[in-house]
Amino acid sequence: MKDGPYSFEIKKPNYIPSQYDNHITRHLSNMAGQYLDQDDFENQLAEGDNLLYEVYELKRPEVAGEILHGISIVHPGKVGQEYYMTKGHYHTVLATAEIYYTLQGQGYMVMETPEGDWSVESLSPGSVLYVPPRWAHRSVNIDPTQDLVMFFAYPGDAGHNYASIETQGFRKLVVEVDGSAAVVDNPRWAPPESR
Amino acid sequence: MKDGPYSFEIKKPNYIPSQYDNHITRHLSNMAGQYLDQDDFENQLAEGDNLLYEVYELKRPEVAGEILHGISIVHPGKVGQEYYMTKGHYHTVLATAEIYYTLQGQGYMVMETPEGDWSVESLSPGSVLYVPPRWAHRSVNIDPTQDLVMFFAYPGDAGHNYASIETQGFRKLVVEVDGSAAVVDNPRWAPPESR
Numbered sequence: 001m002k003d004g005p006y007s008f009e010i011k012k013p014n015y016i017p018s019q020y021d022n023h024i025t026r027h028l029s030n031m032a033g034q035y036l037d038q039d040d041f042e043n044q045l046a047e048g049d050n051l052l053y054e055v056y057e058l059k060r061p062e063v064a065g066e067i068l069h070g071i072s073i074v075h076p077g078k079v080g081q082e083y084y085m086t087k088g089h090y091h092t093v094l095a096t097a098e099i100y101y102t103l104q105g106q107g108y109m110v111m112e113t114p115e116g117d118w119s120v121e122s123l124s125p126g127s128v129l130y131v132p133p134r135w136a137h138r139s140v141n142i143d144p145t146q147d148l149v150m151f152f153a154y155p156g157d158a159g160h161n162y163a164s165i166e167t168q169g170f171r172k173l174v175v176e177v178d179g180s181a182a183v184v185d186n187p188r189w190a191p192p193e194s195r
Numbered sequence: 196m197k198d199g200p201y202s203f204e205i206k207k208p209n210y211i212p213s214q215y216d217n218h219i220t221r222h223l224s225n226m227a228g229q230y231l232d233q234d235d236f237e238n239q240l241a242e243g244d245n246l247l248y249e250v251y252e253l254k255r256p257e258v259a260g261e262i263l264h265g266i267s268i269v270h271p272g273k274v275g276q277e278y279y280m281t282k283g284h285y286h287t288v289l290a291t292a293e294i295y296y297t298l299q300g301q302g303y304m305v306m307e308t309p310e311g312d313w314s315v316e317s318l319s320p321g322s323v324l325y326v327p328p329r330w331a332h333r334s335v336n337i338d339p340t341q342d343l344v345m346f347f348a349y350p351g352d353a354g355h356n357y358a359s360i361e362t363q364g365f366r367k368l369v370v371e372v373d374g375s376a377a378v379v380d381n382p383r384w385a386p387p388e389s390r
Contacts, residue, residue, distance in 0.1 A: 005306050005314045005330055010296075011321040058325070064259050065290040065328045065350060095260040099348050101205075101296060111200050119200045126206040128346070130253070133260045135200055151323070153294050153348050155260060 001059045008058070010071055015103050015149045017071055021059035026052050026087065028079075033166065034087065036173060036188065037080025044079060051075060052084045066156030074107065074141040074148040081175040083107075088138025088170060090114075092159030095133040098152060102127045105148035108181065110170050111135045116192050118171045120183050123148065136165060140174040142181035168195075196254045203253070205266055210298050210344045212266055216254035221247050221282065223274070228361065229282065231368060231383065232275025239274060246270060247279045261351030269302065269336040269343040276370040278302075283333025283365060285309075287354030290328040293347060297322045300343035303376065305365050306330045311387050313366045315378050318343065331360055335369040337376035363390075 001021065009018040027049045028041070035041045044050065057070040077084040088110070091098070100109070100123070107123040113134050121129050123139065131137045141148035171189045174181055196216065204213040222244045223236070230236045239245065252265035272279040283305070286293070295304070295318070302318040308329050316324050318334065326332045336343035366384045369376055 003327075004312070005304070005316055005324065005326050005332075007316045007318075007322050007324040009322050017323070060292075060325075060327075065288065065292060067262070067292045067294050067325075067348065067350070069294055069323070069325065093260065097255075097260060097262045097351075099262050099264055101346060109200070117199070121200055121202045123202075127202050127204050128212070128264070129200065129202040130255075130262075130264065131200050132198075132255075151296060153262065155262065155350060156292075 010103065010151060015071055015073070017056050017058070020056040020070065022057040024055040024057065026054070028052060031087065034169060035079040035082050036186070037082065040080040050077065052077065053086055060156055062156050062159070064155060064157040067153050068156055068158070069151070069153040072139065072150050072152060074139055076141055076144050076146060078176060081177070083140050083142050083174055083176065083181070085140040085174070086138050087162055088136060088165045090136045090161040090164055091154070092161045093157050096155045096158040097133050098131040098137060098154040100129040101151040103149040103151060105141060105146050106143040107148040108140045108142060108174050108183070110138045110140060110172055110174060112171050114192065116171065120172055123150065136170070138165070138170055142174060205298065205346060210266055210268070212251050212253070215251040215265065217252040219250040219252065221249070223247060226282065229364060230274040230277050231381070232277065235275040245272065247272065248281055255351055257351050257354070259350060259352040262348050263351050263353070264346070264348040267334065267345050267347060269334055271336055271339050271341060273371060276372070278335050278337050278369055278371065278376070280335040280369070281333050282357055283331060283360045285331045285356040285359055286349070287356045288352050291350045291353040292328050293326040293332060293349040295324040295326070296346045298344040298346060300336060300341050301338040302343040303335045303337060303369050303378070305333045305335060305367055305369060307366050309387065311366065315367055315369070318345065331365070333360070333365055337369060
């Protein structure tokens with residue numbers, strides 16, 4: 001971690017930051033229970049533990065006032081009809097935002113609040129997405145041929161809360177229907193008042 | 196201001212956000228006292244009040260946890276040998292960072308702390324610059340032919356403190372010397388202990 005100002009490059013063809021502190025890799029086995037089609041999940045896993053997504057982070061003090069930042073790369077693929085996606089999370093400090101700039105690819109950000117409101121925004125190169133405080137978020141790569149690459153930034157004290165999402169997933173799934181991406185209800189999801 | 200998540204585009208050729216809430220314009224007259232060459236400043240102003248830079252902002256609640264964001268565009272030009280630049284500022288909440296992604300152009304970010312430490316980082320397309328908490332910052336367009344365009348993001352409660360910089364400027368100036376950009380001492384600057 002540097003004391004003073006610093007800069008680095010995120011450029012074609014792979015957008016990997018020219019300097020970074022952490023490289024996080026998430027494989028199929030890290031997504032147990034996240035995909036609706038458990039049979040296909042098990043079948044795929046038996047053939048190999050595919051790399052689904054990667055995150056390159058620059059390290060900063062995890063305090064308010066700092067901005068944590070880096071690059072996320074979601075590879076193309078599907079489990080059943082569901083596209084490869086990130087685990088998705090709330091921030092531990094719920095009232096913290098996140099902002100994304102899409103560098104490459106095509107995708108969706110699937111979002112929801114603890115109250116059950118939901119939103120899905122499309123992601124394409126040159127688009128900025130603002131995830132307001134209190135919205136859980138998951139990115140989904142809907143392009144079968146290329147990575148979804150995004151620059152992200154969020155408050156230093158935000159933290160990550162994966163547990164809520166791991167329990168029953170998001171309210172909406174992004175699936176392939178007749179060769180195109182569609183947003184559909186998640187049959188495993190239950191409204192907050194029934195949990 | 197929107198309640199939920201939103202997205203917008205920042206794309207060639209002009210990178211103006213496809214939606215925004217504020218459009219701030221800074222003309223030569225807004226930079227009184229900022230340039231070293233006061234004679235050239237007055238001469239240019241007598242001929243017209245040039246537009247030096249513009250900021251397009253998305254509005255968010257100005258509280259911690261939110262991330263304020265938008266685009267800044269510094270036009271090409273000089274006053275004396277000094278390039279067109281932003282006013283520059285500390286954040287009112289001093290211990291807040293800012294992050295920039297350069298979309299177009301060539302420039303420098305000139306930075307310093309209240310203690311007199313300084314740093315100058317170059318800006319070019321695809322570069323990310325991190326301005327840590329406590330660092331004042333000013334962007335300078337060193338390309339005589341094109342705009343310097345950057346995406347910026349900073350904590351919602353940061354605020355702007357222009358007064359310290361207006362008094363005596365930054366420790367370093369970016370000037371043209373023999374057709375190239377050079378970082379030189381600001382003769383009007385004084386160290387903190389002497390103020």
